[in-house]
Amino acid sequence: MGVQLTIPLYEGGATQSRVRQTLALEDKAAADLDAARRSAALSARQAFLGVSSGLAQVRALETAERSARTSLESNLLGYQVGVRINIDVLNAQDQLFSARRDLAKARYDTLINSLKLKASAASLTDSDVLSLNTLLSPTADTALTTLPVAPSVPHPGAAAGKTNAVGRRPMPQ
Template sequence: EQRAIGRQLEQTKERFEVGLLPITDVHEAQAVYDGATVNTLENEAALDISFEALGVITGQQHFQLAGLSADFPVRPTEPADSASWVEFSQNNNFKLKVVRLAMTAAEKRANAAKAEHLPTVTASLTWSNFHDDGHFKKKKPLPRETQPYSIDDEPTVFAIRMDAPLFTGGLVSAERRKAYQQYIQTQEMHLLAQRATTQQARSQHLLVQTNAARVKARSQAITSAQSALEATEAGYDVGTRNIVDVLLTQRGLFQAKRNYANARYDYLVSMLKLRQVAGQLSPEHLANLDRWLDPGLKVNRAAAPGSS
């Protein structure tokens, strides 16, 4: 945009120097060019910030990326109804699963703390086998004789023990109440997570549908802006339009192209977020998206880190 308007500005200055245009046209063209320069600086700064954010995620600096192919398909969601996506999210959302598991664990802890009041019954069964044999000498009658002996014993002991926490200073009761309140807390957290997940699924579904329609509308806007520029340039050639009209219409065309690119980006991000909320975002989805990146469409970083 800045380069195209800059060329128009140079042509305007040349026409002024040969007396074909008044100085006011030069000043107006300069004002449009200055506005384009500001837009360029702002966009370059935003691009650098995005590259920095990407570096935080990947752990390395990036200076060039592949752009999204012009053939990237923009379609409405499948299934098209939001109710299906809400159902997907309630069953598969990972954050909701974590909260649900935390609630189950808290319930088990509450039941365990409640059981501390109950008596504990312990039963044991012990069986042993004892055998001994040998000889012993008789003292009488004389002469002393030896006589063999044998002992077999199989004692069995069965015991039952019951322990009851009659009084522990209130510790058991306090732990039981604490565990139960923690369980109630996780129930509320689970309910809140369910509501938030439902809201996110519906919102992201609506965004995908809206952004898909925006991409189509922005594409048509480029065609309209191109036609408007051609008509304005034709009017300028015959003297019915001035250079400012041409520059403003030209800037409108570049704005339409930016809006189209932003709409495609918004659609892509909203689709990824919808799949994430629904618990359906997988490495296969990212690999499929990577195939739509065109190395020929280079996105270069505006400035290297540390440069001024």
């Protein structure tokens, strides 16, 4: 009965190189894990801030939309009584449409950021996506159907020939 033992006495440093390589790969894996954790934390933080600021922006733009609607209604009334011209009404309409566009974009961005937040927290489900899809689908009852539009009636002074080229009454002389 015999025992045979083989111990390499000299392999040109290959054994130590493999040990150093394994230790370096372990360090790299740990650094990659830390980078992934930092990236996940950063994306969650950015999504949270996006949702928070988005909600504040939506509230502000809802106020701006109400203000623009009131302005349009006032300009329409002023046009009907002859103290405003059609360009005032058109400018007020433009402000209302701009406010609505900005509000829609802010709402969309806030919804997307809420999905990103849920995804970064690993709590995004199919029902979240389906409910968002329901929110974004077109409906028959849209806000644009209640929009006051610029009147197609002539300016009150135009029928009597009392207005100048821009629709304003001339200054008394």
